[in-house]
Amino acid sequence: MAFLRKAKMKRKLNIGVTALNAIDSPGPGVPVIRALREAESFDVNIIGLSYESLEPGIYMHDLVNKTYHIPYPSSGMDALMYRLNYIHEKEKLDVIIPNFDAELFSFMKLSDKLKDMGIHTFLPTIPQFEERHKHNLPEFGEKYGLNVPKSKAIYDPVEIQSIAGEYSYPIVVKGKFYDASIAYNYEQAKSYYNKISAKWGLPIIIQEFVHGTEFNVTGLGDGNGNTIAAVPMRKQYITDKGKAWGGITVDDKRMLDLTDKFISQSKWRGAFELELIKAQDNEFYILEINPRIPAWIYLAVGVGQNIPEALVNLALGEKVYPFTSFDVGKMFIRYSWDMIVDRSEFEQISVQGEL
Amino acid sequence: MKLKPNIAVSESGFVFNPATGESFTLNPIGAEIIAKIHEGLDYSEISEWVKKEYTTDEATFERDFNDFVGQLKINGLFEKSKNEEKA
Incomplete structure (x- = not known):
């Protein structure tokens, strides 16, 4: 009988996460970090990557170890690469999870260079990213046999x-x-x-405009046509920006079938969010395909599918088994929280670009 | 007259449809009637039971019951009959 067993050490990963903002259309960064901190397969050192000094995640020191400003996408890829080089020198990043639509193109373009540096990503391919664009959605729907308005x-x-x-x-x-x-x-x-x-x-x-009830599905495709994760949610409380401020997981096989079809047909690589509407004819229509993790991702974690953890493992080239179930009828209810921050912290991130 | 099998009904009268995410609350007698439907009682058995337990007459109960069942159907909580499916 083993009275003494050596504790198993989890590896520690340095993960860069963007979208630490939390305005009325909140970024997914903070919930992604919460998910990563609950990962069972690794421990994390979180490096926040911010664009503005008032992104709340910068000041959440129990979630984010260190934050660096990065240049806006409009500054070009060279500026971003220069900055990421600097951050990597200091932090030895293992993985970056970009969470803003507007920055994804730069990160996808730079993914090979980042990989050469030892920084892994798990993003859609550029053709996948382009063809699901809002302005290409009718062609996308036709190509893959999916209902779109x-x-x-x-x-x-x-x-x-x-x-x-x-x-x-x-x-x-x-x-x-x-x-x-x-x-x-x-x-x-x-x-x-x-x-x-x-x-x-x-x-x-x-x-x-399609009248009906709004649903979202968040999921993860492995790039070979396999669904690694999929969690459907009905929006229960919607802000005037159309954002879900409360939602509940639902059990509708047709939504999961539609998600499988989307992933298998497009061989989607990475996380995504499908914005769906169930119209009066009882059919689901895809309103948008967001090529990234949504801000409500923590609901997926709460019902048994830690999508950010699975994404990191895929990024690192590890075998990831598909999630097969989730809890139905669990809700998320979002709230805002006022942090009290010393001016010196704001000063430091504003002047030095890191905190 | 049958509730969809996946519909969750709690004793407090809270009804949850896991396929749509919708939830409803029933008043105490609504909760009792749902429980009777769940047990497989038909209209006449439920009517007899309600008239025994509460002060009401057949015409009032029939009207209220049909209204209640109509609401359950509109909200997708009932299995559709074969005739309704054809329609």
């Missing part, structure tokens, strides 16, 4: 009139990366076009 990408508000004639109002006016508003007439649509294009650029996507 009608939509068109436009570069001039004049085009709204003819599209609205085809779809009939209301219509949904969407930005390239973020933001969506429902317009009930031409004046509203034009106003949203101007507002959203000023923020996110062109094209603007005009989408047919």
